[in-house]
Amino acid sequence: MNPTPSMAQDAVPGSLATIRDAMAPAAVVPGSLQRDAFGHLVYTGADGVAHNGVVPVRAFPIDGRLEHIALVGREGHELAWIPRLDALDDASRALIAEELARREFMPVVTRIISVSTLATPSRWAIETDRGPTELVLRSEQDIRRVSGNTLLIADGHGLYFLIRDLTRLDRGSRRLLDRFL
Numbered sequence: 001m002n003p004t005p006s007m008a009q010d011a012v013p014g015s016l017a018t019i020r021d022a023m024a025p026a027a028v029v030p031g032s033l034q035r036d037a038f039g040h041l042v043y044t045g046a047d048g049v050a051h052n053g054v055v056p057v058r059a060f061p062i063d064g065r066l067e068h069i070a071l072v073g074r075e076g077h078e079l080a081w082i083p084r085l086d087a088l089d090d091a092s093r094a095l096i097a098e099e100l101a102r103r104e105f106m107p108v109v110t111r112i113i114s115v116s117t118l119a120t121p122s123r124w125a126i127e128t129d130r131g132p133t134e135l136v137l138r139s140e141q142d143i144r145r146v147s148g149n150t151l152l153i154a155d156g157h158g159l160y161f162l163i164r165d166l167t168r169l170d171r172g173s174r175r176l177l178d179r180f181l
Contacts, residue, residue, distance in 0.1 A: 033096070051074075054071045056070070109169075112172070120139045122137050124136075128161065137156070149167050
């Protein structure tokens with residue numbers, strides 16, 4: 001995204017909300033979206049060229065909003081930009097929402113039950129919005145502050161866990177987490 005001069009003057013550097021809200025509401029590239037016989041998404045552009053295996057990618061995945069989504073081809077090139085999903089027909093909107101849900105599995109941590117050791121690597125027993133589980137924290141660098149009170153924890157097995165608001169965790173969970181921040 002290339003910021004416009006007026007956007008650069010008004011923007012607060014590093015403000016995700018400012019960047020997200022300033023993205024131009026460009027029109028969706030005309031075309032159609034459907035699944036092929038193998039379940040892959042196929043985007044057919046206004047030029048009639050079908051692109052098999054497209055993937056919807058959120059510009060701001062942690063935000064979770066159903067806006068600012070790119071359709072990306074197998075080669076990694078953006079084929080279409082969707083400023084808001086509600087601008088699409090019901091069938092296309094359902095296909096994209098399905099694909100995003102399948103692709104973006106990111107449990108939200110609601111409580112830290114226990115930590116095996118206060119040094120890394122350590123095994124954490126946690127509760128998430130998907131149920132209880134364990135994660136392996138390899139190093140303190142695997143806990144990243146995304147914004148304000150939002151944290152992203154990378155598990156040793158490649159999964160990501162989200163803490164939406166650190167201040168909403170119970171006192172015991174915050175105390176355990178503080179040892180690693």
